[in-house]
Amino acid sequence: MSFTETTRTSWLARLKNALIGAVIGIILVVVAIWALFWNEGRSIKAYRALTEGAGIVVSVSADEIAPSNEGKLIHVSGKVTPDGVPADPEFGISAHGAVAVLREVEMYQWVEKSESRSETKLGGSQETVTTYTYTKEWKSGRENSGDFRQPEGHENPELAVEDQSFAVDSARVGAFAVSGESVAALGTQTDLRLTEADVARAEQVLSGQVHLDRAGFYVGMNPAQSRVGDLRIRYSRSDLPEASFVAAQSEGWLEPFTASNGREIFLSAAGKASAAEMFDTAQAENTMIMWLIRVGGMIGLMVGFSLFFSILGVIADVVPVAGSLVRFGTGMVAFVLTVLVGPLVIAIGWFAYRPLLSIGLLLAGGLIAFAVVWLRRRAAGRPNAAPSAAQ
Known part of the structure; x- marks a missing residue:
């Protein structure tokens, strides 16, 4: 049992809906950024609590x-x-x-x-x-x-x-x-x-x-x-x-x-189940939840950016082919922004909740980079070995 319905939406009505969608997109981006940052703190606190528990x-x-x-x-x-x-x-x-x-x-x-x-x-x-x-x-x-x-x-x-x-x-x-x-x-x-x-x-x-x-x-x-x-x-x-x-x-x-x-x-x-097995399982679950929230946050960013830019596609839909091209372009922009913003927020959260470890990693990375540059310069400054005498 089925029936078919045909509806028509004017360009102005679509433009109004796109404006509402843009506002929702901004809200979704803010929520996703907050969730990604909060998730880093949540997972670190859970990890530390479980590590403490396993020791006592x-x-x-x-x-x-x-x-x-x-x-x-x-x-x-x-x-x-x-x-x-x-x-x-x-x-x-x-x-x-x-x-x-x-x-x-x-x-x-x-x-x-x-x-x-x-x-x-x-x-x-x-x-x-x-x-x-x-x-x-x-x-x-x-x-x-x-x-x-x-x-x-x-x-x-x-x-x-x-x-x-x-x-x-x-x-x-x-x-x-x-x-x-x-x-x-x-x-x-x-x-x-x-x-x-x-x-x-x-x-x-x-x-x-x-x-x-x-x-x-x-x-x-x-x-x-x-x-x-x-x-x-x-x-x-x-x-x-x-x-x-x-x-x-x-x-x-x-x-x-x-x-x-x-x-x-x-x-x-x-x-x-032994205590060690139970703590290992809990740590694995904590890691799984962390990654699930990370993926969910990235999806939220992608959807939010897409909603924000969707109004450009509606404006260009006055000429349908142009609308399709604009939507393809804004989709790529939304993807690039998601790839840039998502990992950046995760990194900021990671650094914010692990300041000492973060500083240590930065110092270690700086020392390694300095050592590589110094060794290359030293190798470049050595004179070439004299060619061997002809036999």
């Missing part, structure tokens, strides 16, 4: 809590015992021995997809042909059919129930206590099989017929013939036999440890 962490037995370690950064590995039973109170679904119960909800609903093709006309106006396609799909969450271009006949009902995770309030790692959220994310998920008694309780909560469907409920008339508004509700349990933590010992609890620079350290891993 104490590995302890999970069997007993030593008062002498109060407030210290400790590493502990042990059996995980949930305190209580995780349960979905709305449907009465529980899992004994698990650290969490997870509910996943999908609804059979209308989904809108669009594809546009634009053509610039002589004089700068633009004609856009957009094809809207509507299909029925199983999706998590709800597509807001009120925002569809053609909402009539494609209405999606409200979700009666949504995704949710239900963790135990706390758990034990040997003798130590830890929050339920900390262990729930580490567990291995497996399907939770439901019964007809669960169906009976669900029918009291949900309107419509409820059927057992693999690892959950099917809410609708007929699972073989899905209708818009039908639900698939799946349940899984999260189990965690053993876990390892690096955290502060605080009155029998494992809590985030505050390093000397104010950064918090709280590391966790499923199963047995």
Whole structure:
């Protein structure tokens, strides 16, 4: 099911939109520069905190809590015992021995997809042909059919129930206590099989017929013939036999440890892991985040500069061929500015947060450059060796 719509935008309207885009571009460039600079400080502080933690962490037995370690950064590995039973109170679904119960909800609903093709006309106006396609799909969450271009006949009902995770309030790692959220994310998920008694309780909560469907409920008339508004509700349990933590010992609890620079350290891993392995993993994650933000910041700069210069292409679109050439040129300018500004901001941030190391590197680089120049001059000043006598 689809329909096609043709819209025309005048040159003046496009010019107004381009002016707004230029302002947004400036804001985006400023935000990207700030993010790139901030990221250098964030990554350095995290690196220093983790390095400090790796040097002071104490590995302890999970069997007993030593008062002498109060407030210290400790590493502990042990059996995980949930305190209580995780349960979905709305449907009465529980899992004994698990650290969490997870509910996943999908609804059979209308989904809108669009594809546009634009053509610039002589004089700068633009004609856009957009094809809207509507299909029925199983999706998590709800597509807001009120925002569809053609909402009539494609209405999606409200979700009666949504995704949710239900963790135990706390758990034990040997003798130590830890929050339920900390262990729930580490567990291995497996399907939770439901019964007809669960169906009976669900029918009291949900309107419509409820059927057992693999690892959950099917809410609708007929699972073989899905209708818009039908639900698939799946349940899984999260189990965690053993876990390892690096955290502060605080009155029998494992809590985030505050390093000397104010950064918090709280590391966790499923199963047995040494303190060295956990710190190595944390450092690798910190490096990965640093590069992801760097890439994101560079993309932000490119988009921002492109938006800022887009008004030139719109002005030149009075003659469509000229507009295309101008856009190509401004795209190259935006790329060059991104390549120049991005690394420069990263370098400034790097130098700002590592002043002593930066000065040392500059001095070392200067000495190397001086030595190379001196050696070349010395070699150039030597007289050529006399030619050997003819044989």
